[in-house]
Each structure stands twice: as C-alpha cells, then as structure tokens.
Amino acid sequence: MSLQKFHGIIPAFYACYDNDGNISKDRTGQLASYLSAKNVQGVYVGGSSGECIYQSIEERKAVLSYAAESLKGKMTLIAHVGAPSTRDSIELAKHAAELGYDALSAIPPIYFKLPDSAVIRYWNDIIDATPLPFIIYNIPQTTGYQLTPAVFRKLLASDKVIGVKNSSMPALDIERFKSVGGDRVIVFNGPDEQFVAGRIMGAQGGIGGTYAAMPELFLEANVLLQEGKLEEATRLQSAINDIIIALCSLNGSMYAGIKEVLRARGVDIGGVRAPLENLSGNDGEKIQLIVASINKAIADFVR
Numbered sequence: 001m002s003l004q005k006f007h008g009i010i011p012a013f014y015a016c017y018d019n020d021g022n023i024s025k026d027r028t029g030q031l032a033s034y035l036s037a038k039n040v041q042g043v044y045v046g047g048s049s050g051e052c053i054y055q056s057i058e059e060r061k062a063v064l065s066y067a068a069e070s071l072k073g074k075m076t077l078i079a080h081v082g083a084p085s086t087r088d089s090i091e092l093a094k095h096a097a098e099l100g101y102d103a104l105s106a107i108p109p110i111y112f113k114l115p116d117s118a119v120i121r122y123w124n125d126i127i128d129a130t131p132l133p134f135i136i137y138n139i140p141q142t143t144g145y146q147l148t149p150a151v152f153r154k155l156l157a158s159d160k161v162i163g164v165k166n167s168s169m170p171a172l173d174i175e176r177f178k179s180v181g182g183d184r185v186i187v188f189n190g191p192d193e194q195f196v197a198g199r200i201m202g203a204q205g206g207i208g209g210t211y212a213a214m215p216e217l218f219l220e221a222n223v224l225l226q227e228g229k230l231e232e233a234t235r236l237q238s239a240i241n242d243i244i245i246a247l248c249s250l251n252g253s254m255y256a257g258i259k260e261v262l263r264a265r266g267v268d269i270g271g272v273r274a275p276l277e278n279l280s281g282n283d284g285e286k287i288q289l290i291v292a293s294i295n296k297a298i299a300d301f302v303r
C-alpha cells in the first residue's frame with residue numbers, strides 16, 4: 001500500500017461547539033472549509049485536540065460524520081477511535097470505516113495501568129474490527145503508557161498497522177520506530193515544538209495539535225525540509241515555538257487559546273468543554289500578541 005497520502009501536514013481537528021457547548025455541525029463544517037482552503041494533507045479527527053475524552057460516543061460519532069461529510073475526497077481522513085473500553089472503540093472504528101475514513105488510530109487504554117498483553121490485545125481488537133489501516137498513537141505524557149520498539153514490532157504482525165503517531169518528546173523514539181518498521185511504516189511527528197527534529201529523525205509527516213492555528217507555518221517548514229534548507233527550517237521552528245509557548249502560558253487551556261486565535265482568523269468554533277478552562281484575566285491581550293506573532297511569522301517565512 002502506498003503511504004504517500006499520509007505524508008505531510010495533518011492538523012488535529014478541534015472540537016467545534018455551538019454557544020451552548022453542544023457539538024455543532026455548522027461550525028465543524030466551517031473548520032473543515034478553513035483547513036481545506038489551506039491545502040493541508042489531511043486531518044486527524046477526534047483525538048486529544050478534538051477533546052474526545054470529554055465527549056460521549058454518540059457525540060464522537062457525530063463529529064466523525066460531520067467532518068467526513070465536509071472533507072471526504074478532499075484530503076486524507078484519519079479517525080481517532082480510542083476510548084476507555086474496547087467495545088466503544090470498536091463501535092467508533094466501525095462507524096469511521098462506514099464513513100470512508102482512510103485510516104484509524106487509537107491511544108492505548110487509559111485509567112487502569114494494564115500490562116502490555118492487554119494493551120496489545122486492545123489495539124488488535126480494534127484493528128481486527130475493520131479493514132482499515134491503523135496508526136498506533138503513542139502519547140505517554142497523557143496516557144502513562146510508553147510504546148516500546150518491542151511492542152511496536154509485535155503490533156506489526158498485522159499488515160494493517162501502517163505506522164505510529166509519536167508524541168513522546170525524544171526524537172529518538174521516532175528513529176527507533178522507523179528502524180523497527182522500515183519502509184512499510186510511516187512515523188508521524190507528535191510534538192509540534194520539534195517538528196523539524198522529528199522529520200530529520202525519520203518522520204515523514206506530522207499530526208499536530210497546533211497546526212490548524214497556523215497551518216501556513218508548518219506547511220512552509222515541511223517544504224523547507226524537502227528542499228534541504230535546514231537552517232531556515234530551524235529558524236521557522238523557533239518562531240513557531242515562541243507562539244506555542246505563549247499559547248501554553250494562558251490562564252485558559254491551550255485549546256481555548258487556539259480557538260480564540262481561530263476566531264481572530266475568521267473561524268468561530270466555540271469554546272472548550274469543562275474541565276478544560278476557557279480564557280480569563282488578561283488572556284485576551286495575550287491572544288492579540290499571539291495573532292500578531294503568527295501574522296509576522298507568515299510574512300517573514302512563507303514564500
């Protein structure tokens with residue numbers, strides 16, 4: 001199977017709520033149109049950035065449907081279907097398969113600390129439930145589970161496993177997973193703050209939580225890497241990191257900040273769902289500075 005359609009910049013899709021905090025079909029469509037106009041490679045729907053952990057299975061199915069309705073045929077669609085129980089994960093997986101998603105992905109099981117055998121079984125049960133390709137999601141800082149090269153090798157027993165989205169901080173993990181999987185796998189860079197490092201260590205693309213706030217910058221960084229312009233790519237990464245660090249230092253959650261940035265960029269997708277905190281105090285002023293920094297970086301770097 002050609003993995004080309006997974007190469008490049010794949011923004012994590014945000015939760016789009018109406019003014020009452022319910023999933024909004026209309027606003028989901030607006031975020032989809034915005035991303036489609038930016039020419040990103042694909043979207044990763046219903047992951048951390050999609051606030052999946054705070055949504056019911058019915059809501060998550062609706063989000064998968066609305067995103068596919070807007071974007072099917074326009075870009076690569078990846079559905080995150082990880083849920084606390086295997087049963088719910090399979091229900092989401094089957095739904096995504098019916099909708100024509102290009103691939104599935106899931107975090108490991110959360111809450112109980114389970115042995116590798118249970119984690120492998122969880123992923124394999126989802127993989128077996130549909131014919132779709134599958135991308136393992138390694139994000140130890142939120143799940144408490146660190147994927148090892150040995151477990152990754154076991155998962156590769158299924159031909160459907162096409163890669164791993166690696167959000168652990170060591171770029172070494174990216175290189176190790178690529179080394180285990182070789183040409184049959186794609187490794188996606190997770191930490192947006194080290195996109196350039198991840199690409200250099202073997203990631204062919206990235207799936208990121210901040211991409212949609214500034215897709216132009218990540219698309220440009222990716223092109224600079226393709227052209228071998230490492231110094232320029234690294235300078236752009238540094239400008240991106242100033243923006244991400246500012247987004248992470250708000251009173252409200254980073255996602256509340258990103259949603260405000262998007263509002264300033266013409267897309268209103270509502271607020272964040274509790275217990276995530278909305279903006280407060282002087283966050284409004286900080287957002288203005290962040291938007292100005294994004295515009296400046298676009299002017300400085302995007303050719």
Ligand SMILES: CC(=O)N[C@H](C=O)[C@@H](O)[C@H](O)[C@H](O)CO
Nearest residue numbers: 048167190191192193208209210
């Ligand atoms: C821990 C976490 O949520 N990681 C995301 C996914 O890999 C990243 O894309 C971050 O949102 C991003 O790097 C900002 O810290």
Ligand SMILES: CC(=O)C(=O)O
Nearest residue numbers: 012047048049208209
């Ligand atoms: C990449 C990311 O932030 C997500 O899982 O949605």
